[in-house]
Amino acid sequence: MQYFLNGLPLGAIYAIVALSYSLIYASSGVLNWSQGDMVMLGAYLGFTVVQLLHLGFTPALFISMAVVAAVGVAVQYFILRPLRERQSPPINVVIATLGVAIMARNIALAIWGPDAQNFPSPVSPAPIQIGVLSITRQDILIVVIGILLMLVLHLLLHRSREGKALRAVAQDRYAAVLMGIDTGRSDAVAFATSAALGAAAGILVAPIFFVTFNMGAGLGLKGFVAAVIGGLGNIPGAIAGGFFLGVLESVTGGQISSGYRDAITYALLILVLWLRPSGLFIRKNRQKV
Amino acid sequence: MKKQTMLAVAAALTTLLLPLVVTNQYYLHILNLAGIYTLITLGLNLLSGYTGQVSMGQAGYFAAGTYVSALLMLNSGVSFWVAMIAAAVFCALCGVVIGVPAMKLSGPYLVLVTVGFGEIIRLVILNWTPVTKGAAGLTGIPLPSAFGFRVVSERDFYYLILFFVVLGTYVAWRLANSKVGRTFNALREDELAADSMGVPVNVYKIAAFAISAVYAGVAGSIYGSFAGVASPDNFTFDDSVGFLCMSVVGGNRTIGGALAGAFILMFLSEALRAFQAYRLVIYGAILIFTVIYMPQGLAGLMDVYRRRRRPEGRP
Amino acid sequence: MSAALPTMQVQDISRQFGGLQALKSVSIDVAPCTVHGIIGPNGAGKTTLFNIITGITTPDEGQIRFEDRVLPSQQPHRLVRLGVARTFQNIRLFKNMTVMDNVMIGQHVHTPTPILSILTFGRKAREGEEAARREALAALTFVGLEGKTPELVKNLPYGQQRLVEFARALAAKPRLLLLDEPAAGMNPTEKGHLLRLVSLLREQNYTVVLIEHDMKLVMNICDTVTVLDHGRKIAEGRPEYIRSHPDVICAYLGKGSQRA
Numbered sequence: 001m002q003y004f005l006n007g008l009p010l011g012a013i014y015a016i017v018a019l020s021y022s023l024i025y026a027s028s029g030v031l032n033w034s035q036g037d038m039v040m041l042g043a044y045l046g047f048t049v050v051q052l053l054h055l056g057f058t059p060a061l062f063i064s065m066a067v068v069a070a071v072g073v074a075v076q077y078f079i080l081r082p083l084r085e086r087q088s089p090p091i092n093v094v095i096a097t098l099g100v101a102i103m104a105r106n107i108a109l110a111i112w113g114p115d116a117q118n119f120p121s122p123v124s125p126a127p128i129q130i131g132v133l134s135i136t137r138q139d140i141l142i143v144v145i146g147i148l149l150m151l152v153l154h155l156l157l158h159r160s161r162e163g164k165a166l167r168a169v170a171q172d173r174y175a176a177v178l179m180g181i182d183t184g185r186s187d188a189v190a191f192a193t194s195a196a197l198g199a200a201a202g203i204l205v206a207p208i209f210f211v212t213f214n215m216g217a218g219l220g221l222k223g224f225v226a227a228v229i230g231g232l233g234n235i236p237g238a239i240a241g242g243f244f245l246g247v248l249e250s251v252t253g254g255q256i257s258s259g260y261r262d263a264i265t266y267a268l269l270i271l272v273l274w275l276r277p278s279g280l281f282i283r284k285n286r287q288k289v
Numbered sequence: 290m291k292k293q294t295m296l297a298v299a300a301a302l303t304t305l306l307l308p309l310v311v312t313n314q315y316y317l318h319i320l321n322l323a324g325i326y327t328l329i330t331l332g333l334n335l336l337s338g339y340t341g342q343v344s345m346g347q348a349g350y351f352a353a354g355t356y357v358s359a360l361l362m363l364n365s366g367v368s369f370w371v372a373m374i375a376a377a378v379f380c381a382l383c384g385v386v387i388g389v390p391a392m393k394l395s396g397p398y399l400v401l402v403t404v405g406f407g408e409i410i411r412l413v414i415l416n417w418t419p420v421t422k423g424a425a426g427l428t429g430i431p432l433p434s435a436f437g438f439r440v441v442s443e444r445d446f447y448y449l450i451l452f453f454v455v456l457g458t459y460v461a462w463r464l465a466n467s468k469v470g471r472t473f474n475a476l477r478e479d480e481l482a483a484d485s486m487g488v489p490v491n492v493y494k495i496a497a498f499a500i501s502a503v504y505a506g507v508a509g510s511i512y513g514s515f516a517g518v519a520s521p522d523n524f525t526f527d528d529s530v531g532f533l534c535m536s537v538v539g540g541n542r543t544i545g546g547a548l549a550g551a552f553i554l555m556f557l558s559e560a561l562r563a564f565q566a567y568r569l570v571i572y573g574a575i576l577i578f579t580v581i582y583m584p585q586g587l588a589g590l591m592d593v594y595r596r597r598r599r600p601e602g603r604p
Numbered sequence: 605m606s607a608a609l610p611t612m613q614v615q616d617i618s619r620q621f622g623g624l625q626a627l628k629s630v631s632i633d634v635a636p637c638t639v640h641g642i643i644g645p646n647g648a649g650k651t652t653l654f655n656i657i658t659g660i661t662t663p664d665e666g667q668i669r670f671e672d673r674v675l676p677s678q679q680p681h682r683l684v685r686l687g688v689a690r691t692f693q694n695i696r697l698f699k700n701m702t703v704m705d706n707v708m709i710g711q712h713v714h715t716p717t718p719i720l721s722i723l724t725f726g727r728k729a730r731e732g733e734e735a736a737r738r739e740a741l742a743a744l745t746f747v748g749l750e751g752k753t754p755e756l757v758k759n760l761p762y763g764q765q766r767l768v769e770f771a772r773a774l775a776a777k778p779r780l781l782l783l784d785e786p787a788a789g790m791n792p793t794e795k796g797h798l799l800r801l802v803s804l805l806r807e808q809n810y811t812v813v814l815i816e817h818d819m820k821l822v823m824n825i826c827d828t829v830t831v832l833d834h835g836r837k838i839a840e841g842r843p844e845y846i847r848s849h850p851d852v853i854c855a856y857l858g859k860g861s862q863r864a
Contacts (some may be wrong), residue, residue, distance in 0.1 A: 099577035107570055110566045228300050274390035469717065475698050478697075484681050487685065506813060
């Protein structure tokens with residue numbers, strides 16, 4: 001049960017990265033492998049804002065989200081757009097976003113160096129006891145803010161004009177174009193939102209994680225796994241997948257073996273995909289002949 | 290025609306005599322490494338370029354090839370060649386095992402399965418310490434010997450690797466330019482149509498997985514003896530990504546592209562050393578640029594050039 | 605013609621998608637060496653029927669018999685060996701491959717795949733490829749595209765792409781040819797050409813089943829016409845009979861628009 005609780009904060013982070021993948025996949029049809037690195041950038045930027053500008057946690061959060069969102073838009077504009085115009089095969093898009101990831105990681109390395117940074121937490125690290133279970137304030141913060149962010153996203157998608165445009169594009173891109181929706185703009189919104197969410201996740205997780213230039217690699221992969229579990233393109237599924245993965249990792253890591261933990265996760269995943277090729281939480285899509 | 294044969298002969302001679310000219314051991318080492326990677330990209334091109342099954346887990350087969358081969362040599366004292374064959378067979382089986390769930394999947398789901406496989410292999414190697422020595426890795430992997438000659442130096446390895454690259458290229462080339470290659474391409478283009486025209490889709494897909502696995506396994510087996518040591522750090526997801534990049538940059542729908550890709554990226558990586566800290570940043574930028582503006586890689590560029598010179602198409 | 609056993613029988617086929625009954629107890633007998641048309645308003649279930657015949661979709665009920673053999677319901681690739689080939693409503697060609705390569709795929713089951721021979725430049729491989737190429741060229745010549753063999757399919761105009769798909773199906777040497785809207789998007793000249801081709805096929809003892817929306821074409825070429833509407837068979841018979849059948853007119857024009 002403790003493992004379940006421990007898995008929640010990590011699950012929240014996975015969920016955020018996962019829904020970023022799904023958001024971009026649903027609206028643009030691409031896999032953005034630099035998603036995890038947005039998290040990394042967010043963490044580092046937040047750290048810099050706090051250390052250099054001596055601002056608090058909240059301004060750091062917002063500044064970081066804004067800057068990383070701009071990075072996301074740049075990626076969409078300079079990389080996704082030309083690829084789309086040239087109708088490049090999907091494998092090229094994968095490589096391009098991987099290229100972005102490589103660049104991001106090495107720029108971070110050049111700026112902030114190879115050592116892990118210590119990010120101070122806005123709340124006390126002392127754990128709270130609830131009976132036999134314990135949880136830290138940071139963990140609670142992560143989960144709470146994580147859920148808040150997801151709510152904000154939900155509102156954005158369902159109440160705002162940009163959000164509605166995004167959902168239309170996700171359902172049927174061609175029809176959306178015919179309806180006059182600027183898909184370039186909706187793509188940019190998707191990328192900006194995903195990047196901002198990633199940055200927020202980065203700042204949230206920084207106090208309990210090792211913040212290094214390479215942290216995006218592992219997170220990006222896990223986030224992708226979570227998104228697939230939930231059914232790629234399915235946002236509630238991605239959230240469910242993220243929490244599911246976080247808890248699964250925590251439980252298998254604790255109960256079975258910590259070394260093989262990821263191997264078990266992947267094996268389970270392959271098994272799931274074999275039996276239900278479209279993911280756990282999505283209904284099967286029929287192919288048009 | 291004569292000009293082409295002369296060029297071919299010149300190229301062959303250059304390749305054969307290269308290690309006599311290039312005496313810098315470091316450069317020779319890089320060349321050898323590129324050669325080993327070329328074996329991987331040859332298999333990957335057949336799987337991902339021709340058959341359209343994007344794999345980001347080739348490092349898994351590569352690792353399996355290295356470890357199976359090395360462990361057999363270290364623990365059972367078999368020769369390099371026997372070990373290699375065993376590694377190839379094992380990898381073929383791995384290819385089939387992954388092919389079965391993979392054949393139902395496409396797009397990101399397929400990618401995930403291949404990634405998962407690569408990671409599982411790496412993690413098993415990392416954690417199965419009694420057998421694989423875990424993170425410490427294997428050392429003292431025996432060198433191969435052929436016809437009484439021991440392959441020891443960079444130059445020796447050059448010729449060994451050259452042999453396999455030539456063999457691998459020949460096999461891939463023959464397969465690609467036959468019914469098999471045509472069928473692979475058809476599967477990439479429109480699987481349903483191929484199915485309706487009588488192609489046993491699953492058989493060919495699994496075959497493609499197995500073939501790419503064997504190529505990577507053979508490469509792994511050579512790599513083990515070449516490096517002398519092996520550890521799970523050499524076979525990460527990032528390495529799988531690297532192989533995919535080589536495949537795409539060279540041009541993943543041709544055999545020539547496979548040859549080009551590994552060498553180009555290796556040399557690029559080396560050439561950029563001068564830039565030190567920003568080396569990989571530039572590398573990433575070049576990667577992005579290539580993939581956007583040269584979608585079929587270098588081989589694609591050559592193909593466009595060739596088509597422009599002969600407007601009525603291939604004879 | 606003769607009272608011969610029907611070469612293909614759709615027996616009591618039903619299929620539901622979610623809440624929608626795409627096909628309900630549809631039975632059709634197709635006589636050998638005839639051209640059999642299947643028409644009906646959009647959404648009538650025509651392509652679903654084709655997909656069921658060719659093993660892409662499984663029926664909820666019923667079966668398909670061809671030459672007195674039950675067709676497998678889930679393995680499209682087995683159908684070519686049994687003598688059935690098809691074209692698609694939305695052209696499904698291998699766009700980045702040449703015309704010749706596209707059509708040669710049709711020969712897949714008719715040529716061997718001798719791996720060892722391929723690797724050693726052996727005779728079996730060479731002869732297999734030559735045979736496939738010959739058959740493909742014959743099919744392309746039949747449709748009139750023999751000059752286009754090295755072209756990439758994606759560079760061909762629409763009408764020619766349709767013909768390439770036609771040739772590909774022919775290269776599979778079927779006895780039953782299923783054409784899904786073969787004339788869609790064609791201009792009158794191209795349609796005339798298509799008509800001639802189908803006519804020739806009938807003379808060469810092919811059995812052709814086609815889905816079409818172009819009534820003139822259907823009336824012109826078909827020996828028998830089956831009409832589907834909302835998943836059910838509402839009429840069947842010779843073209844002249846169908847043309848003035850009140851239920852058919854109703855289905856197309858809606859109720860209250862019957863003409864005397």
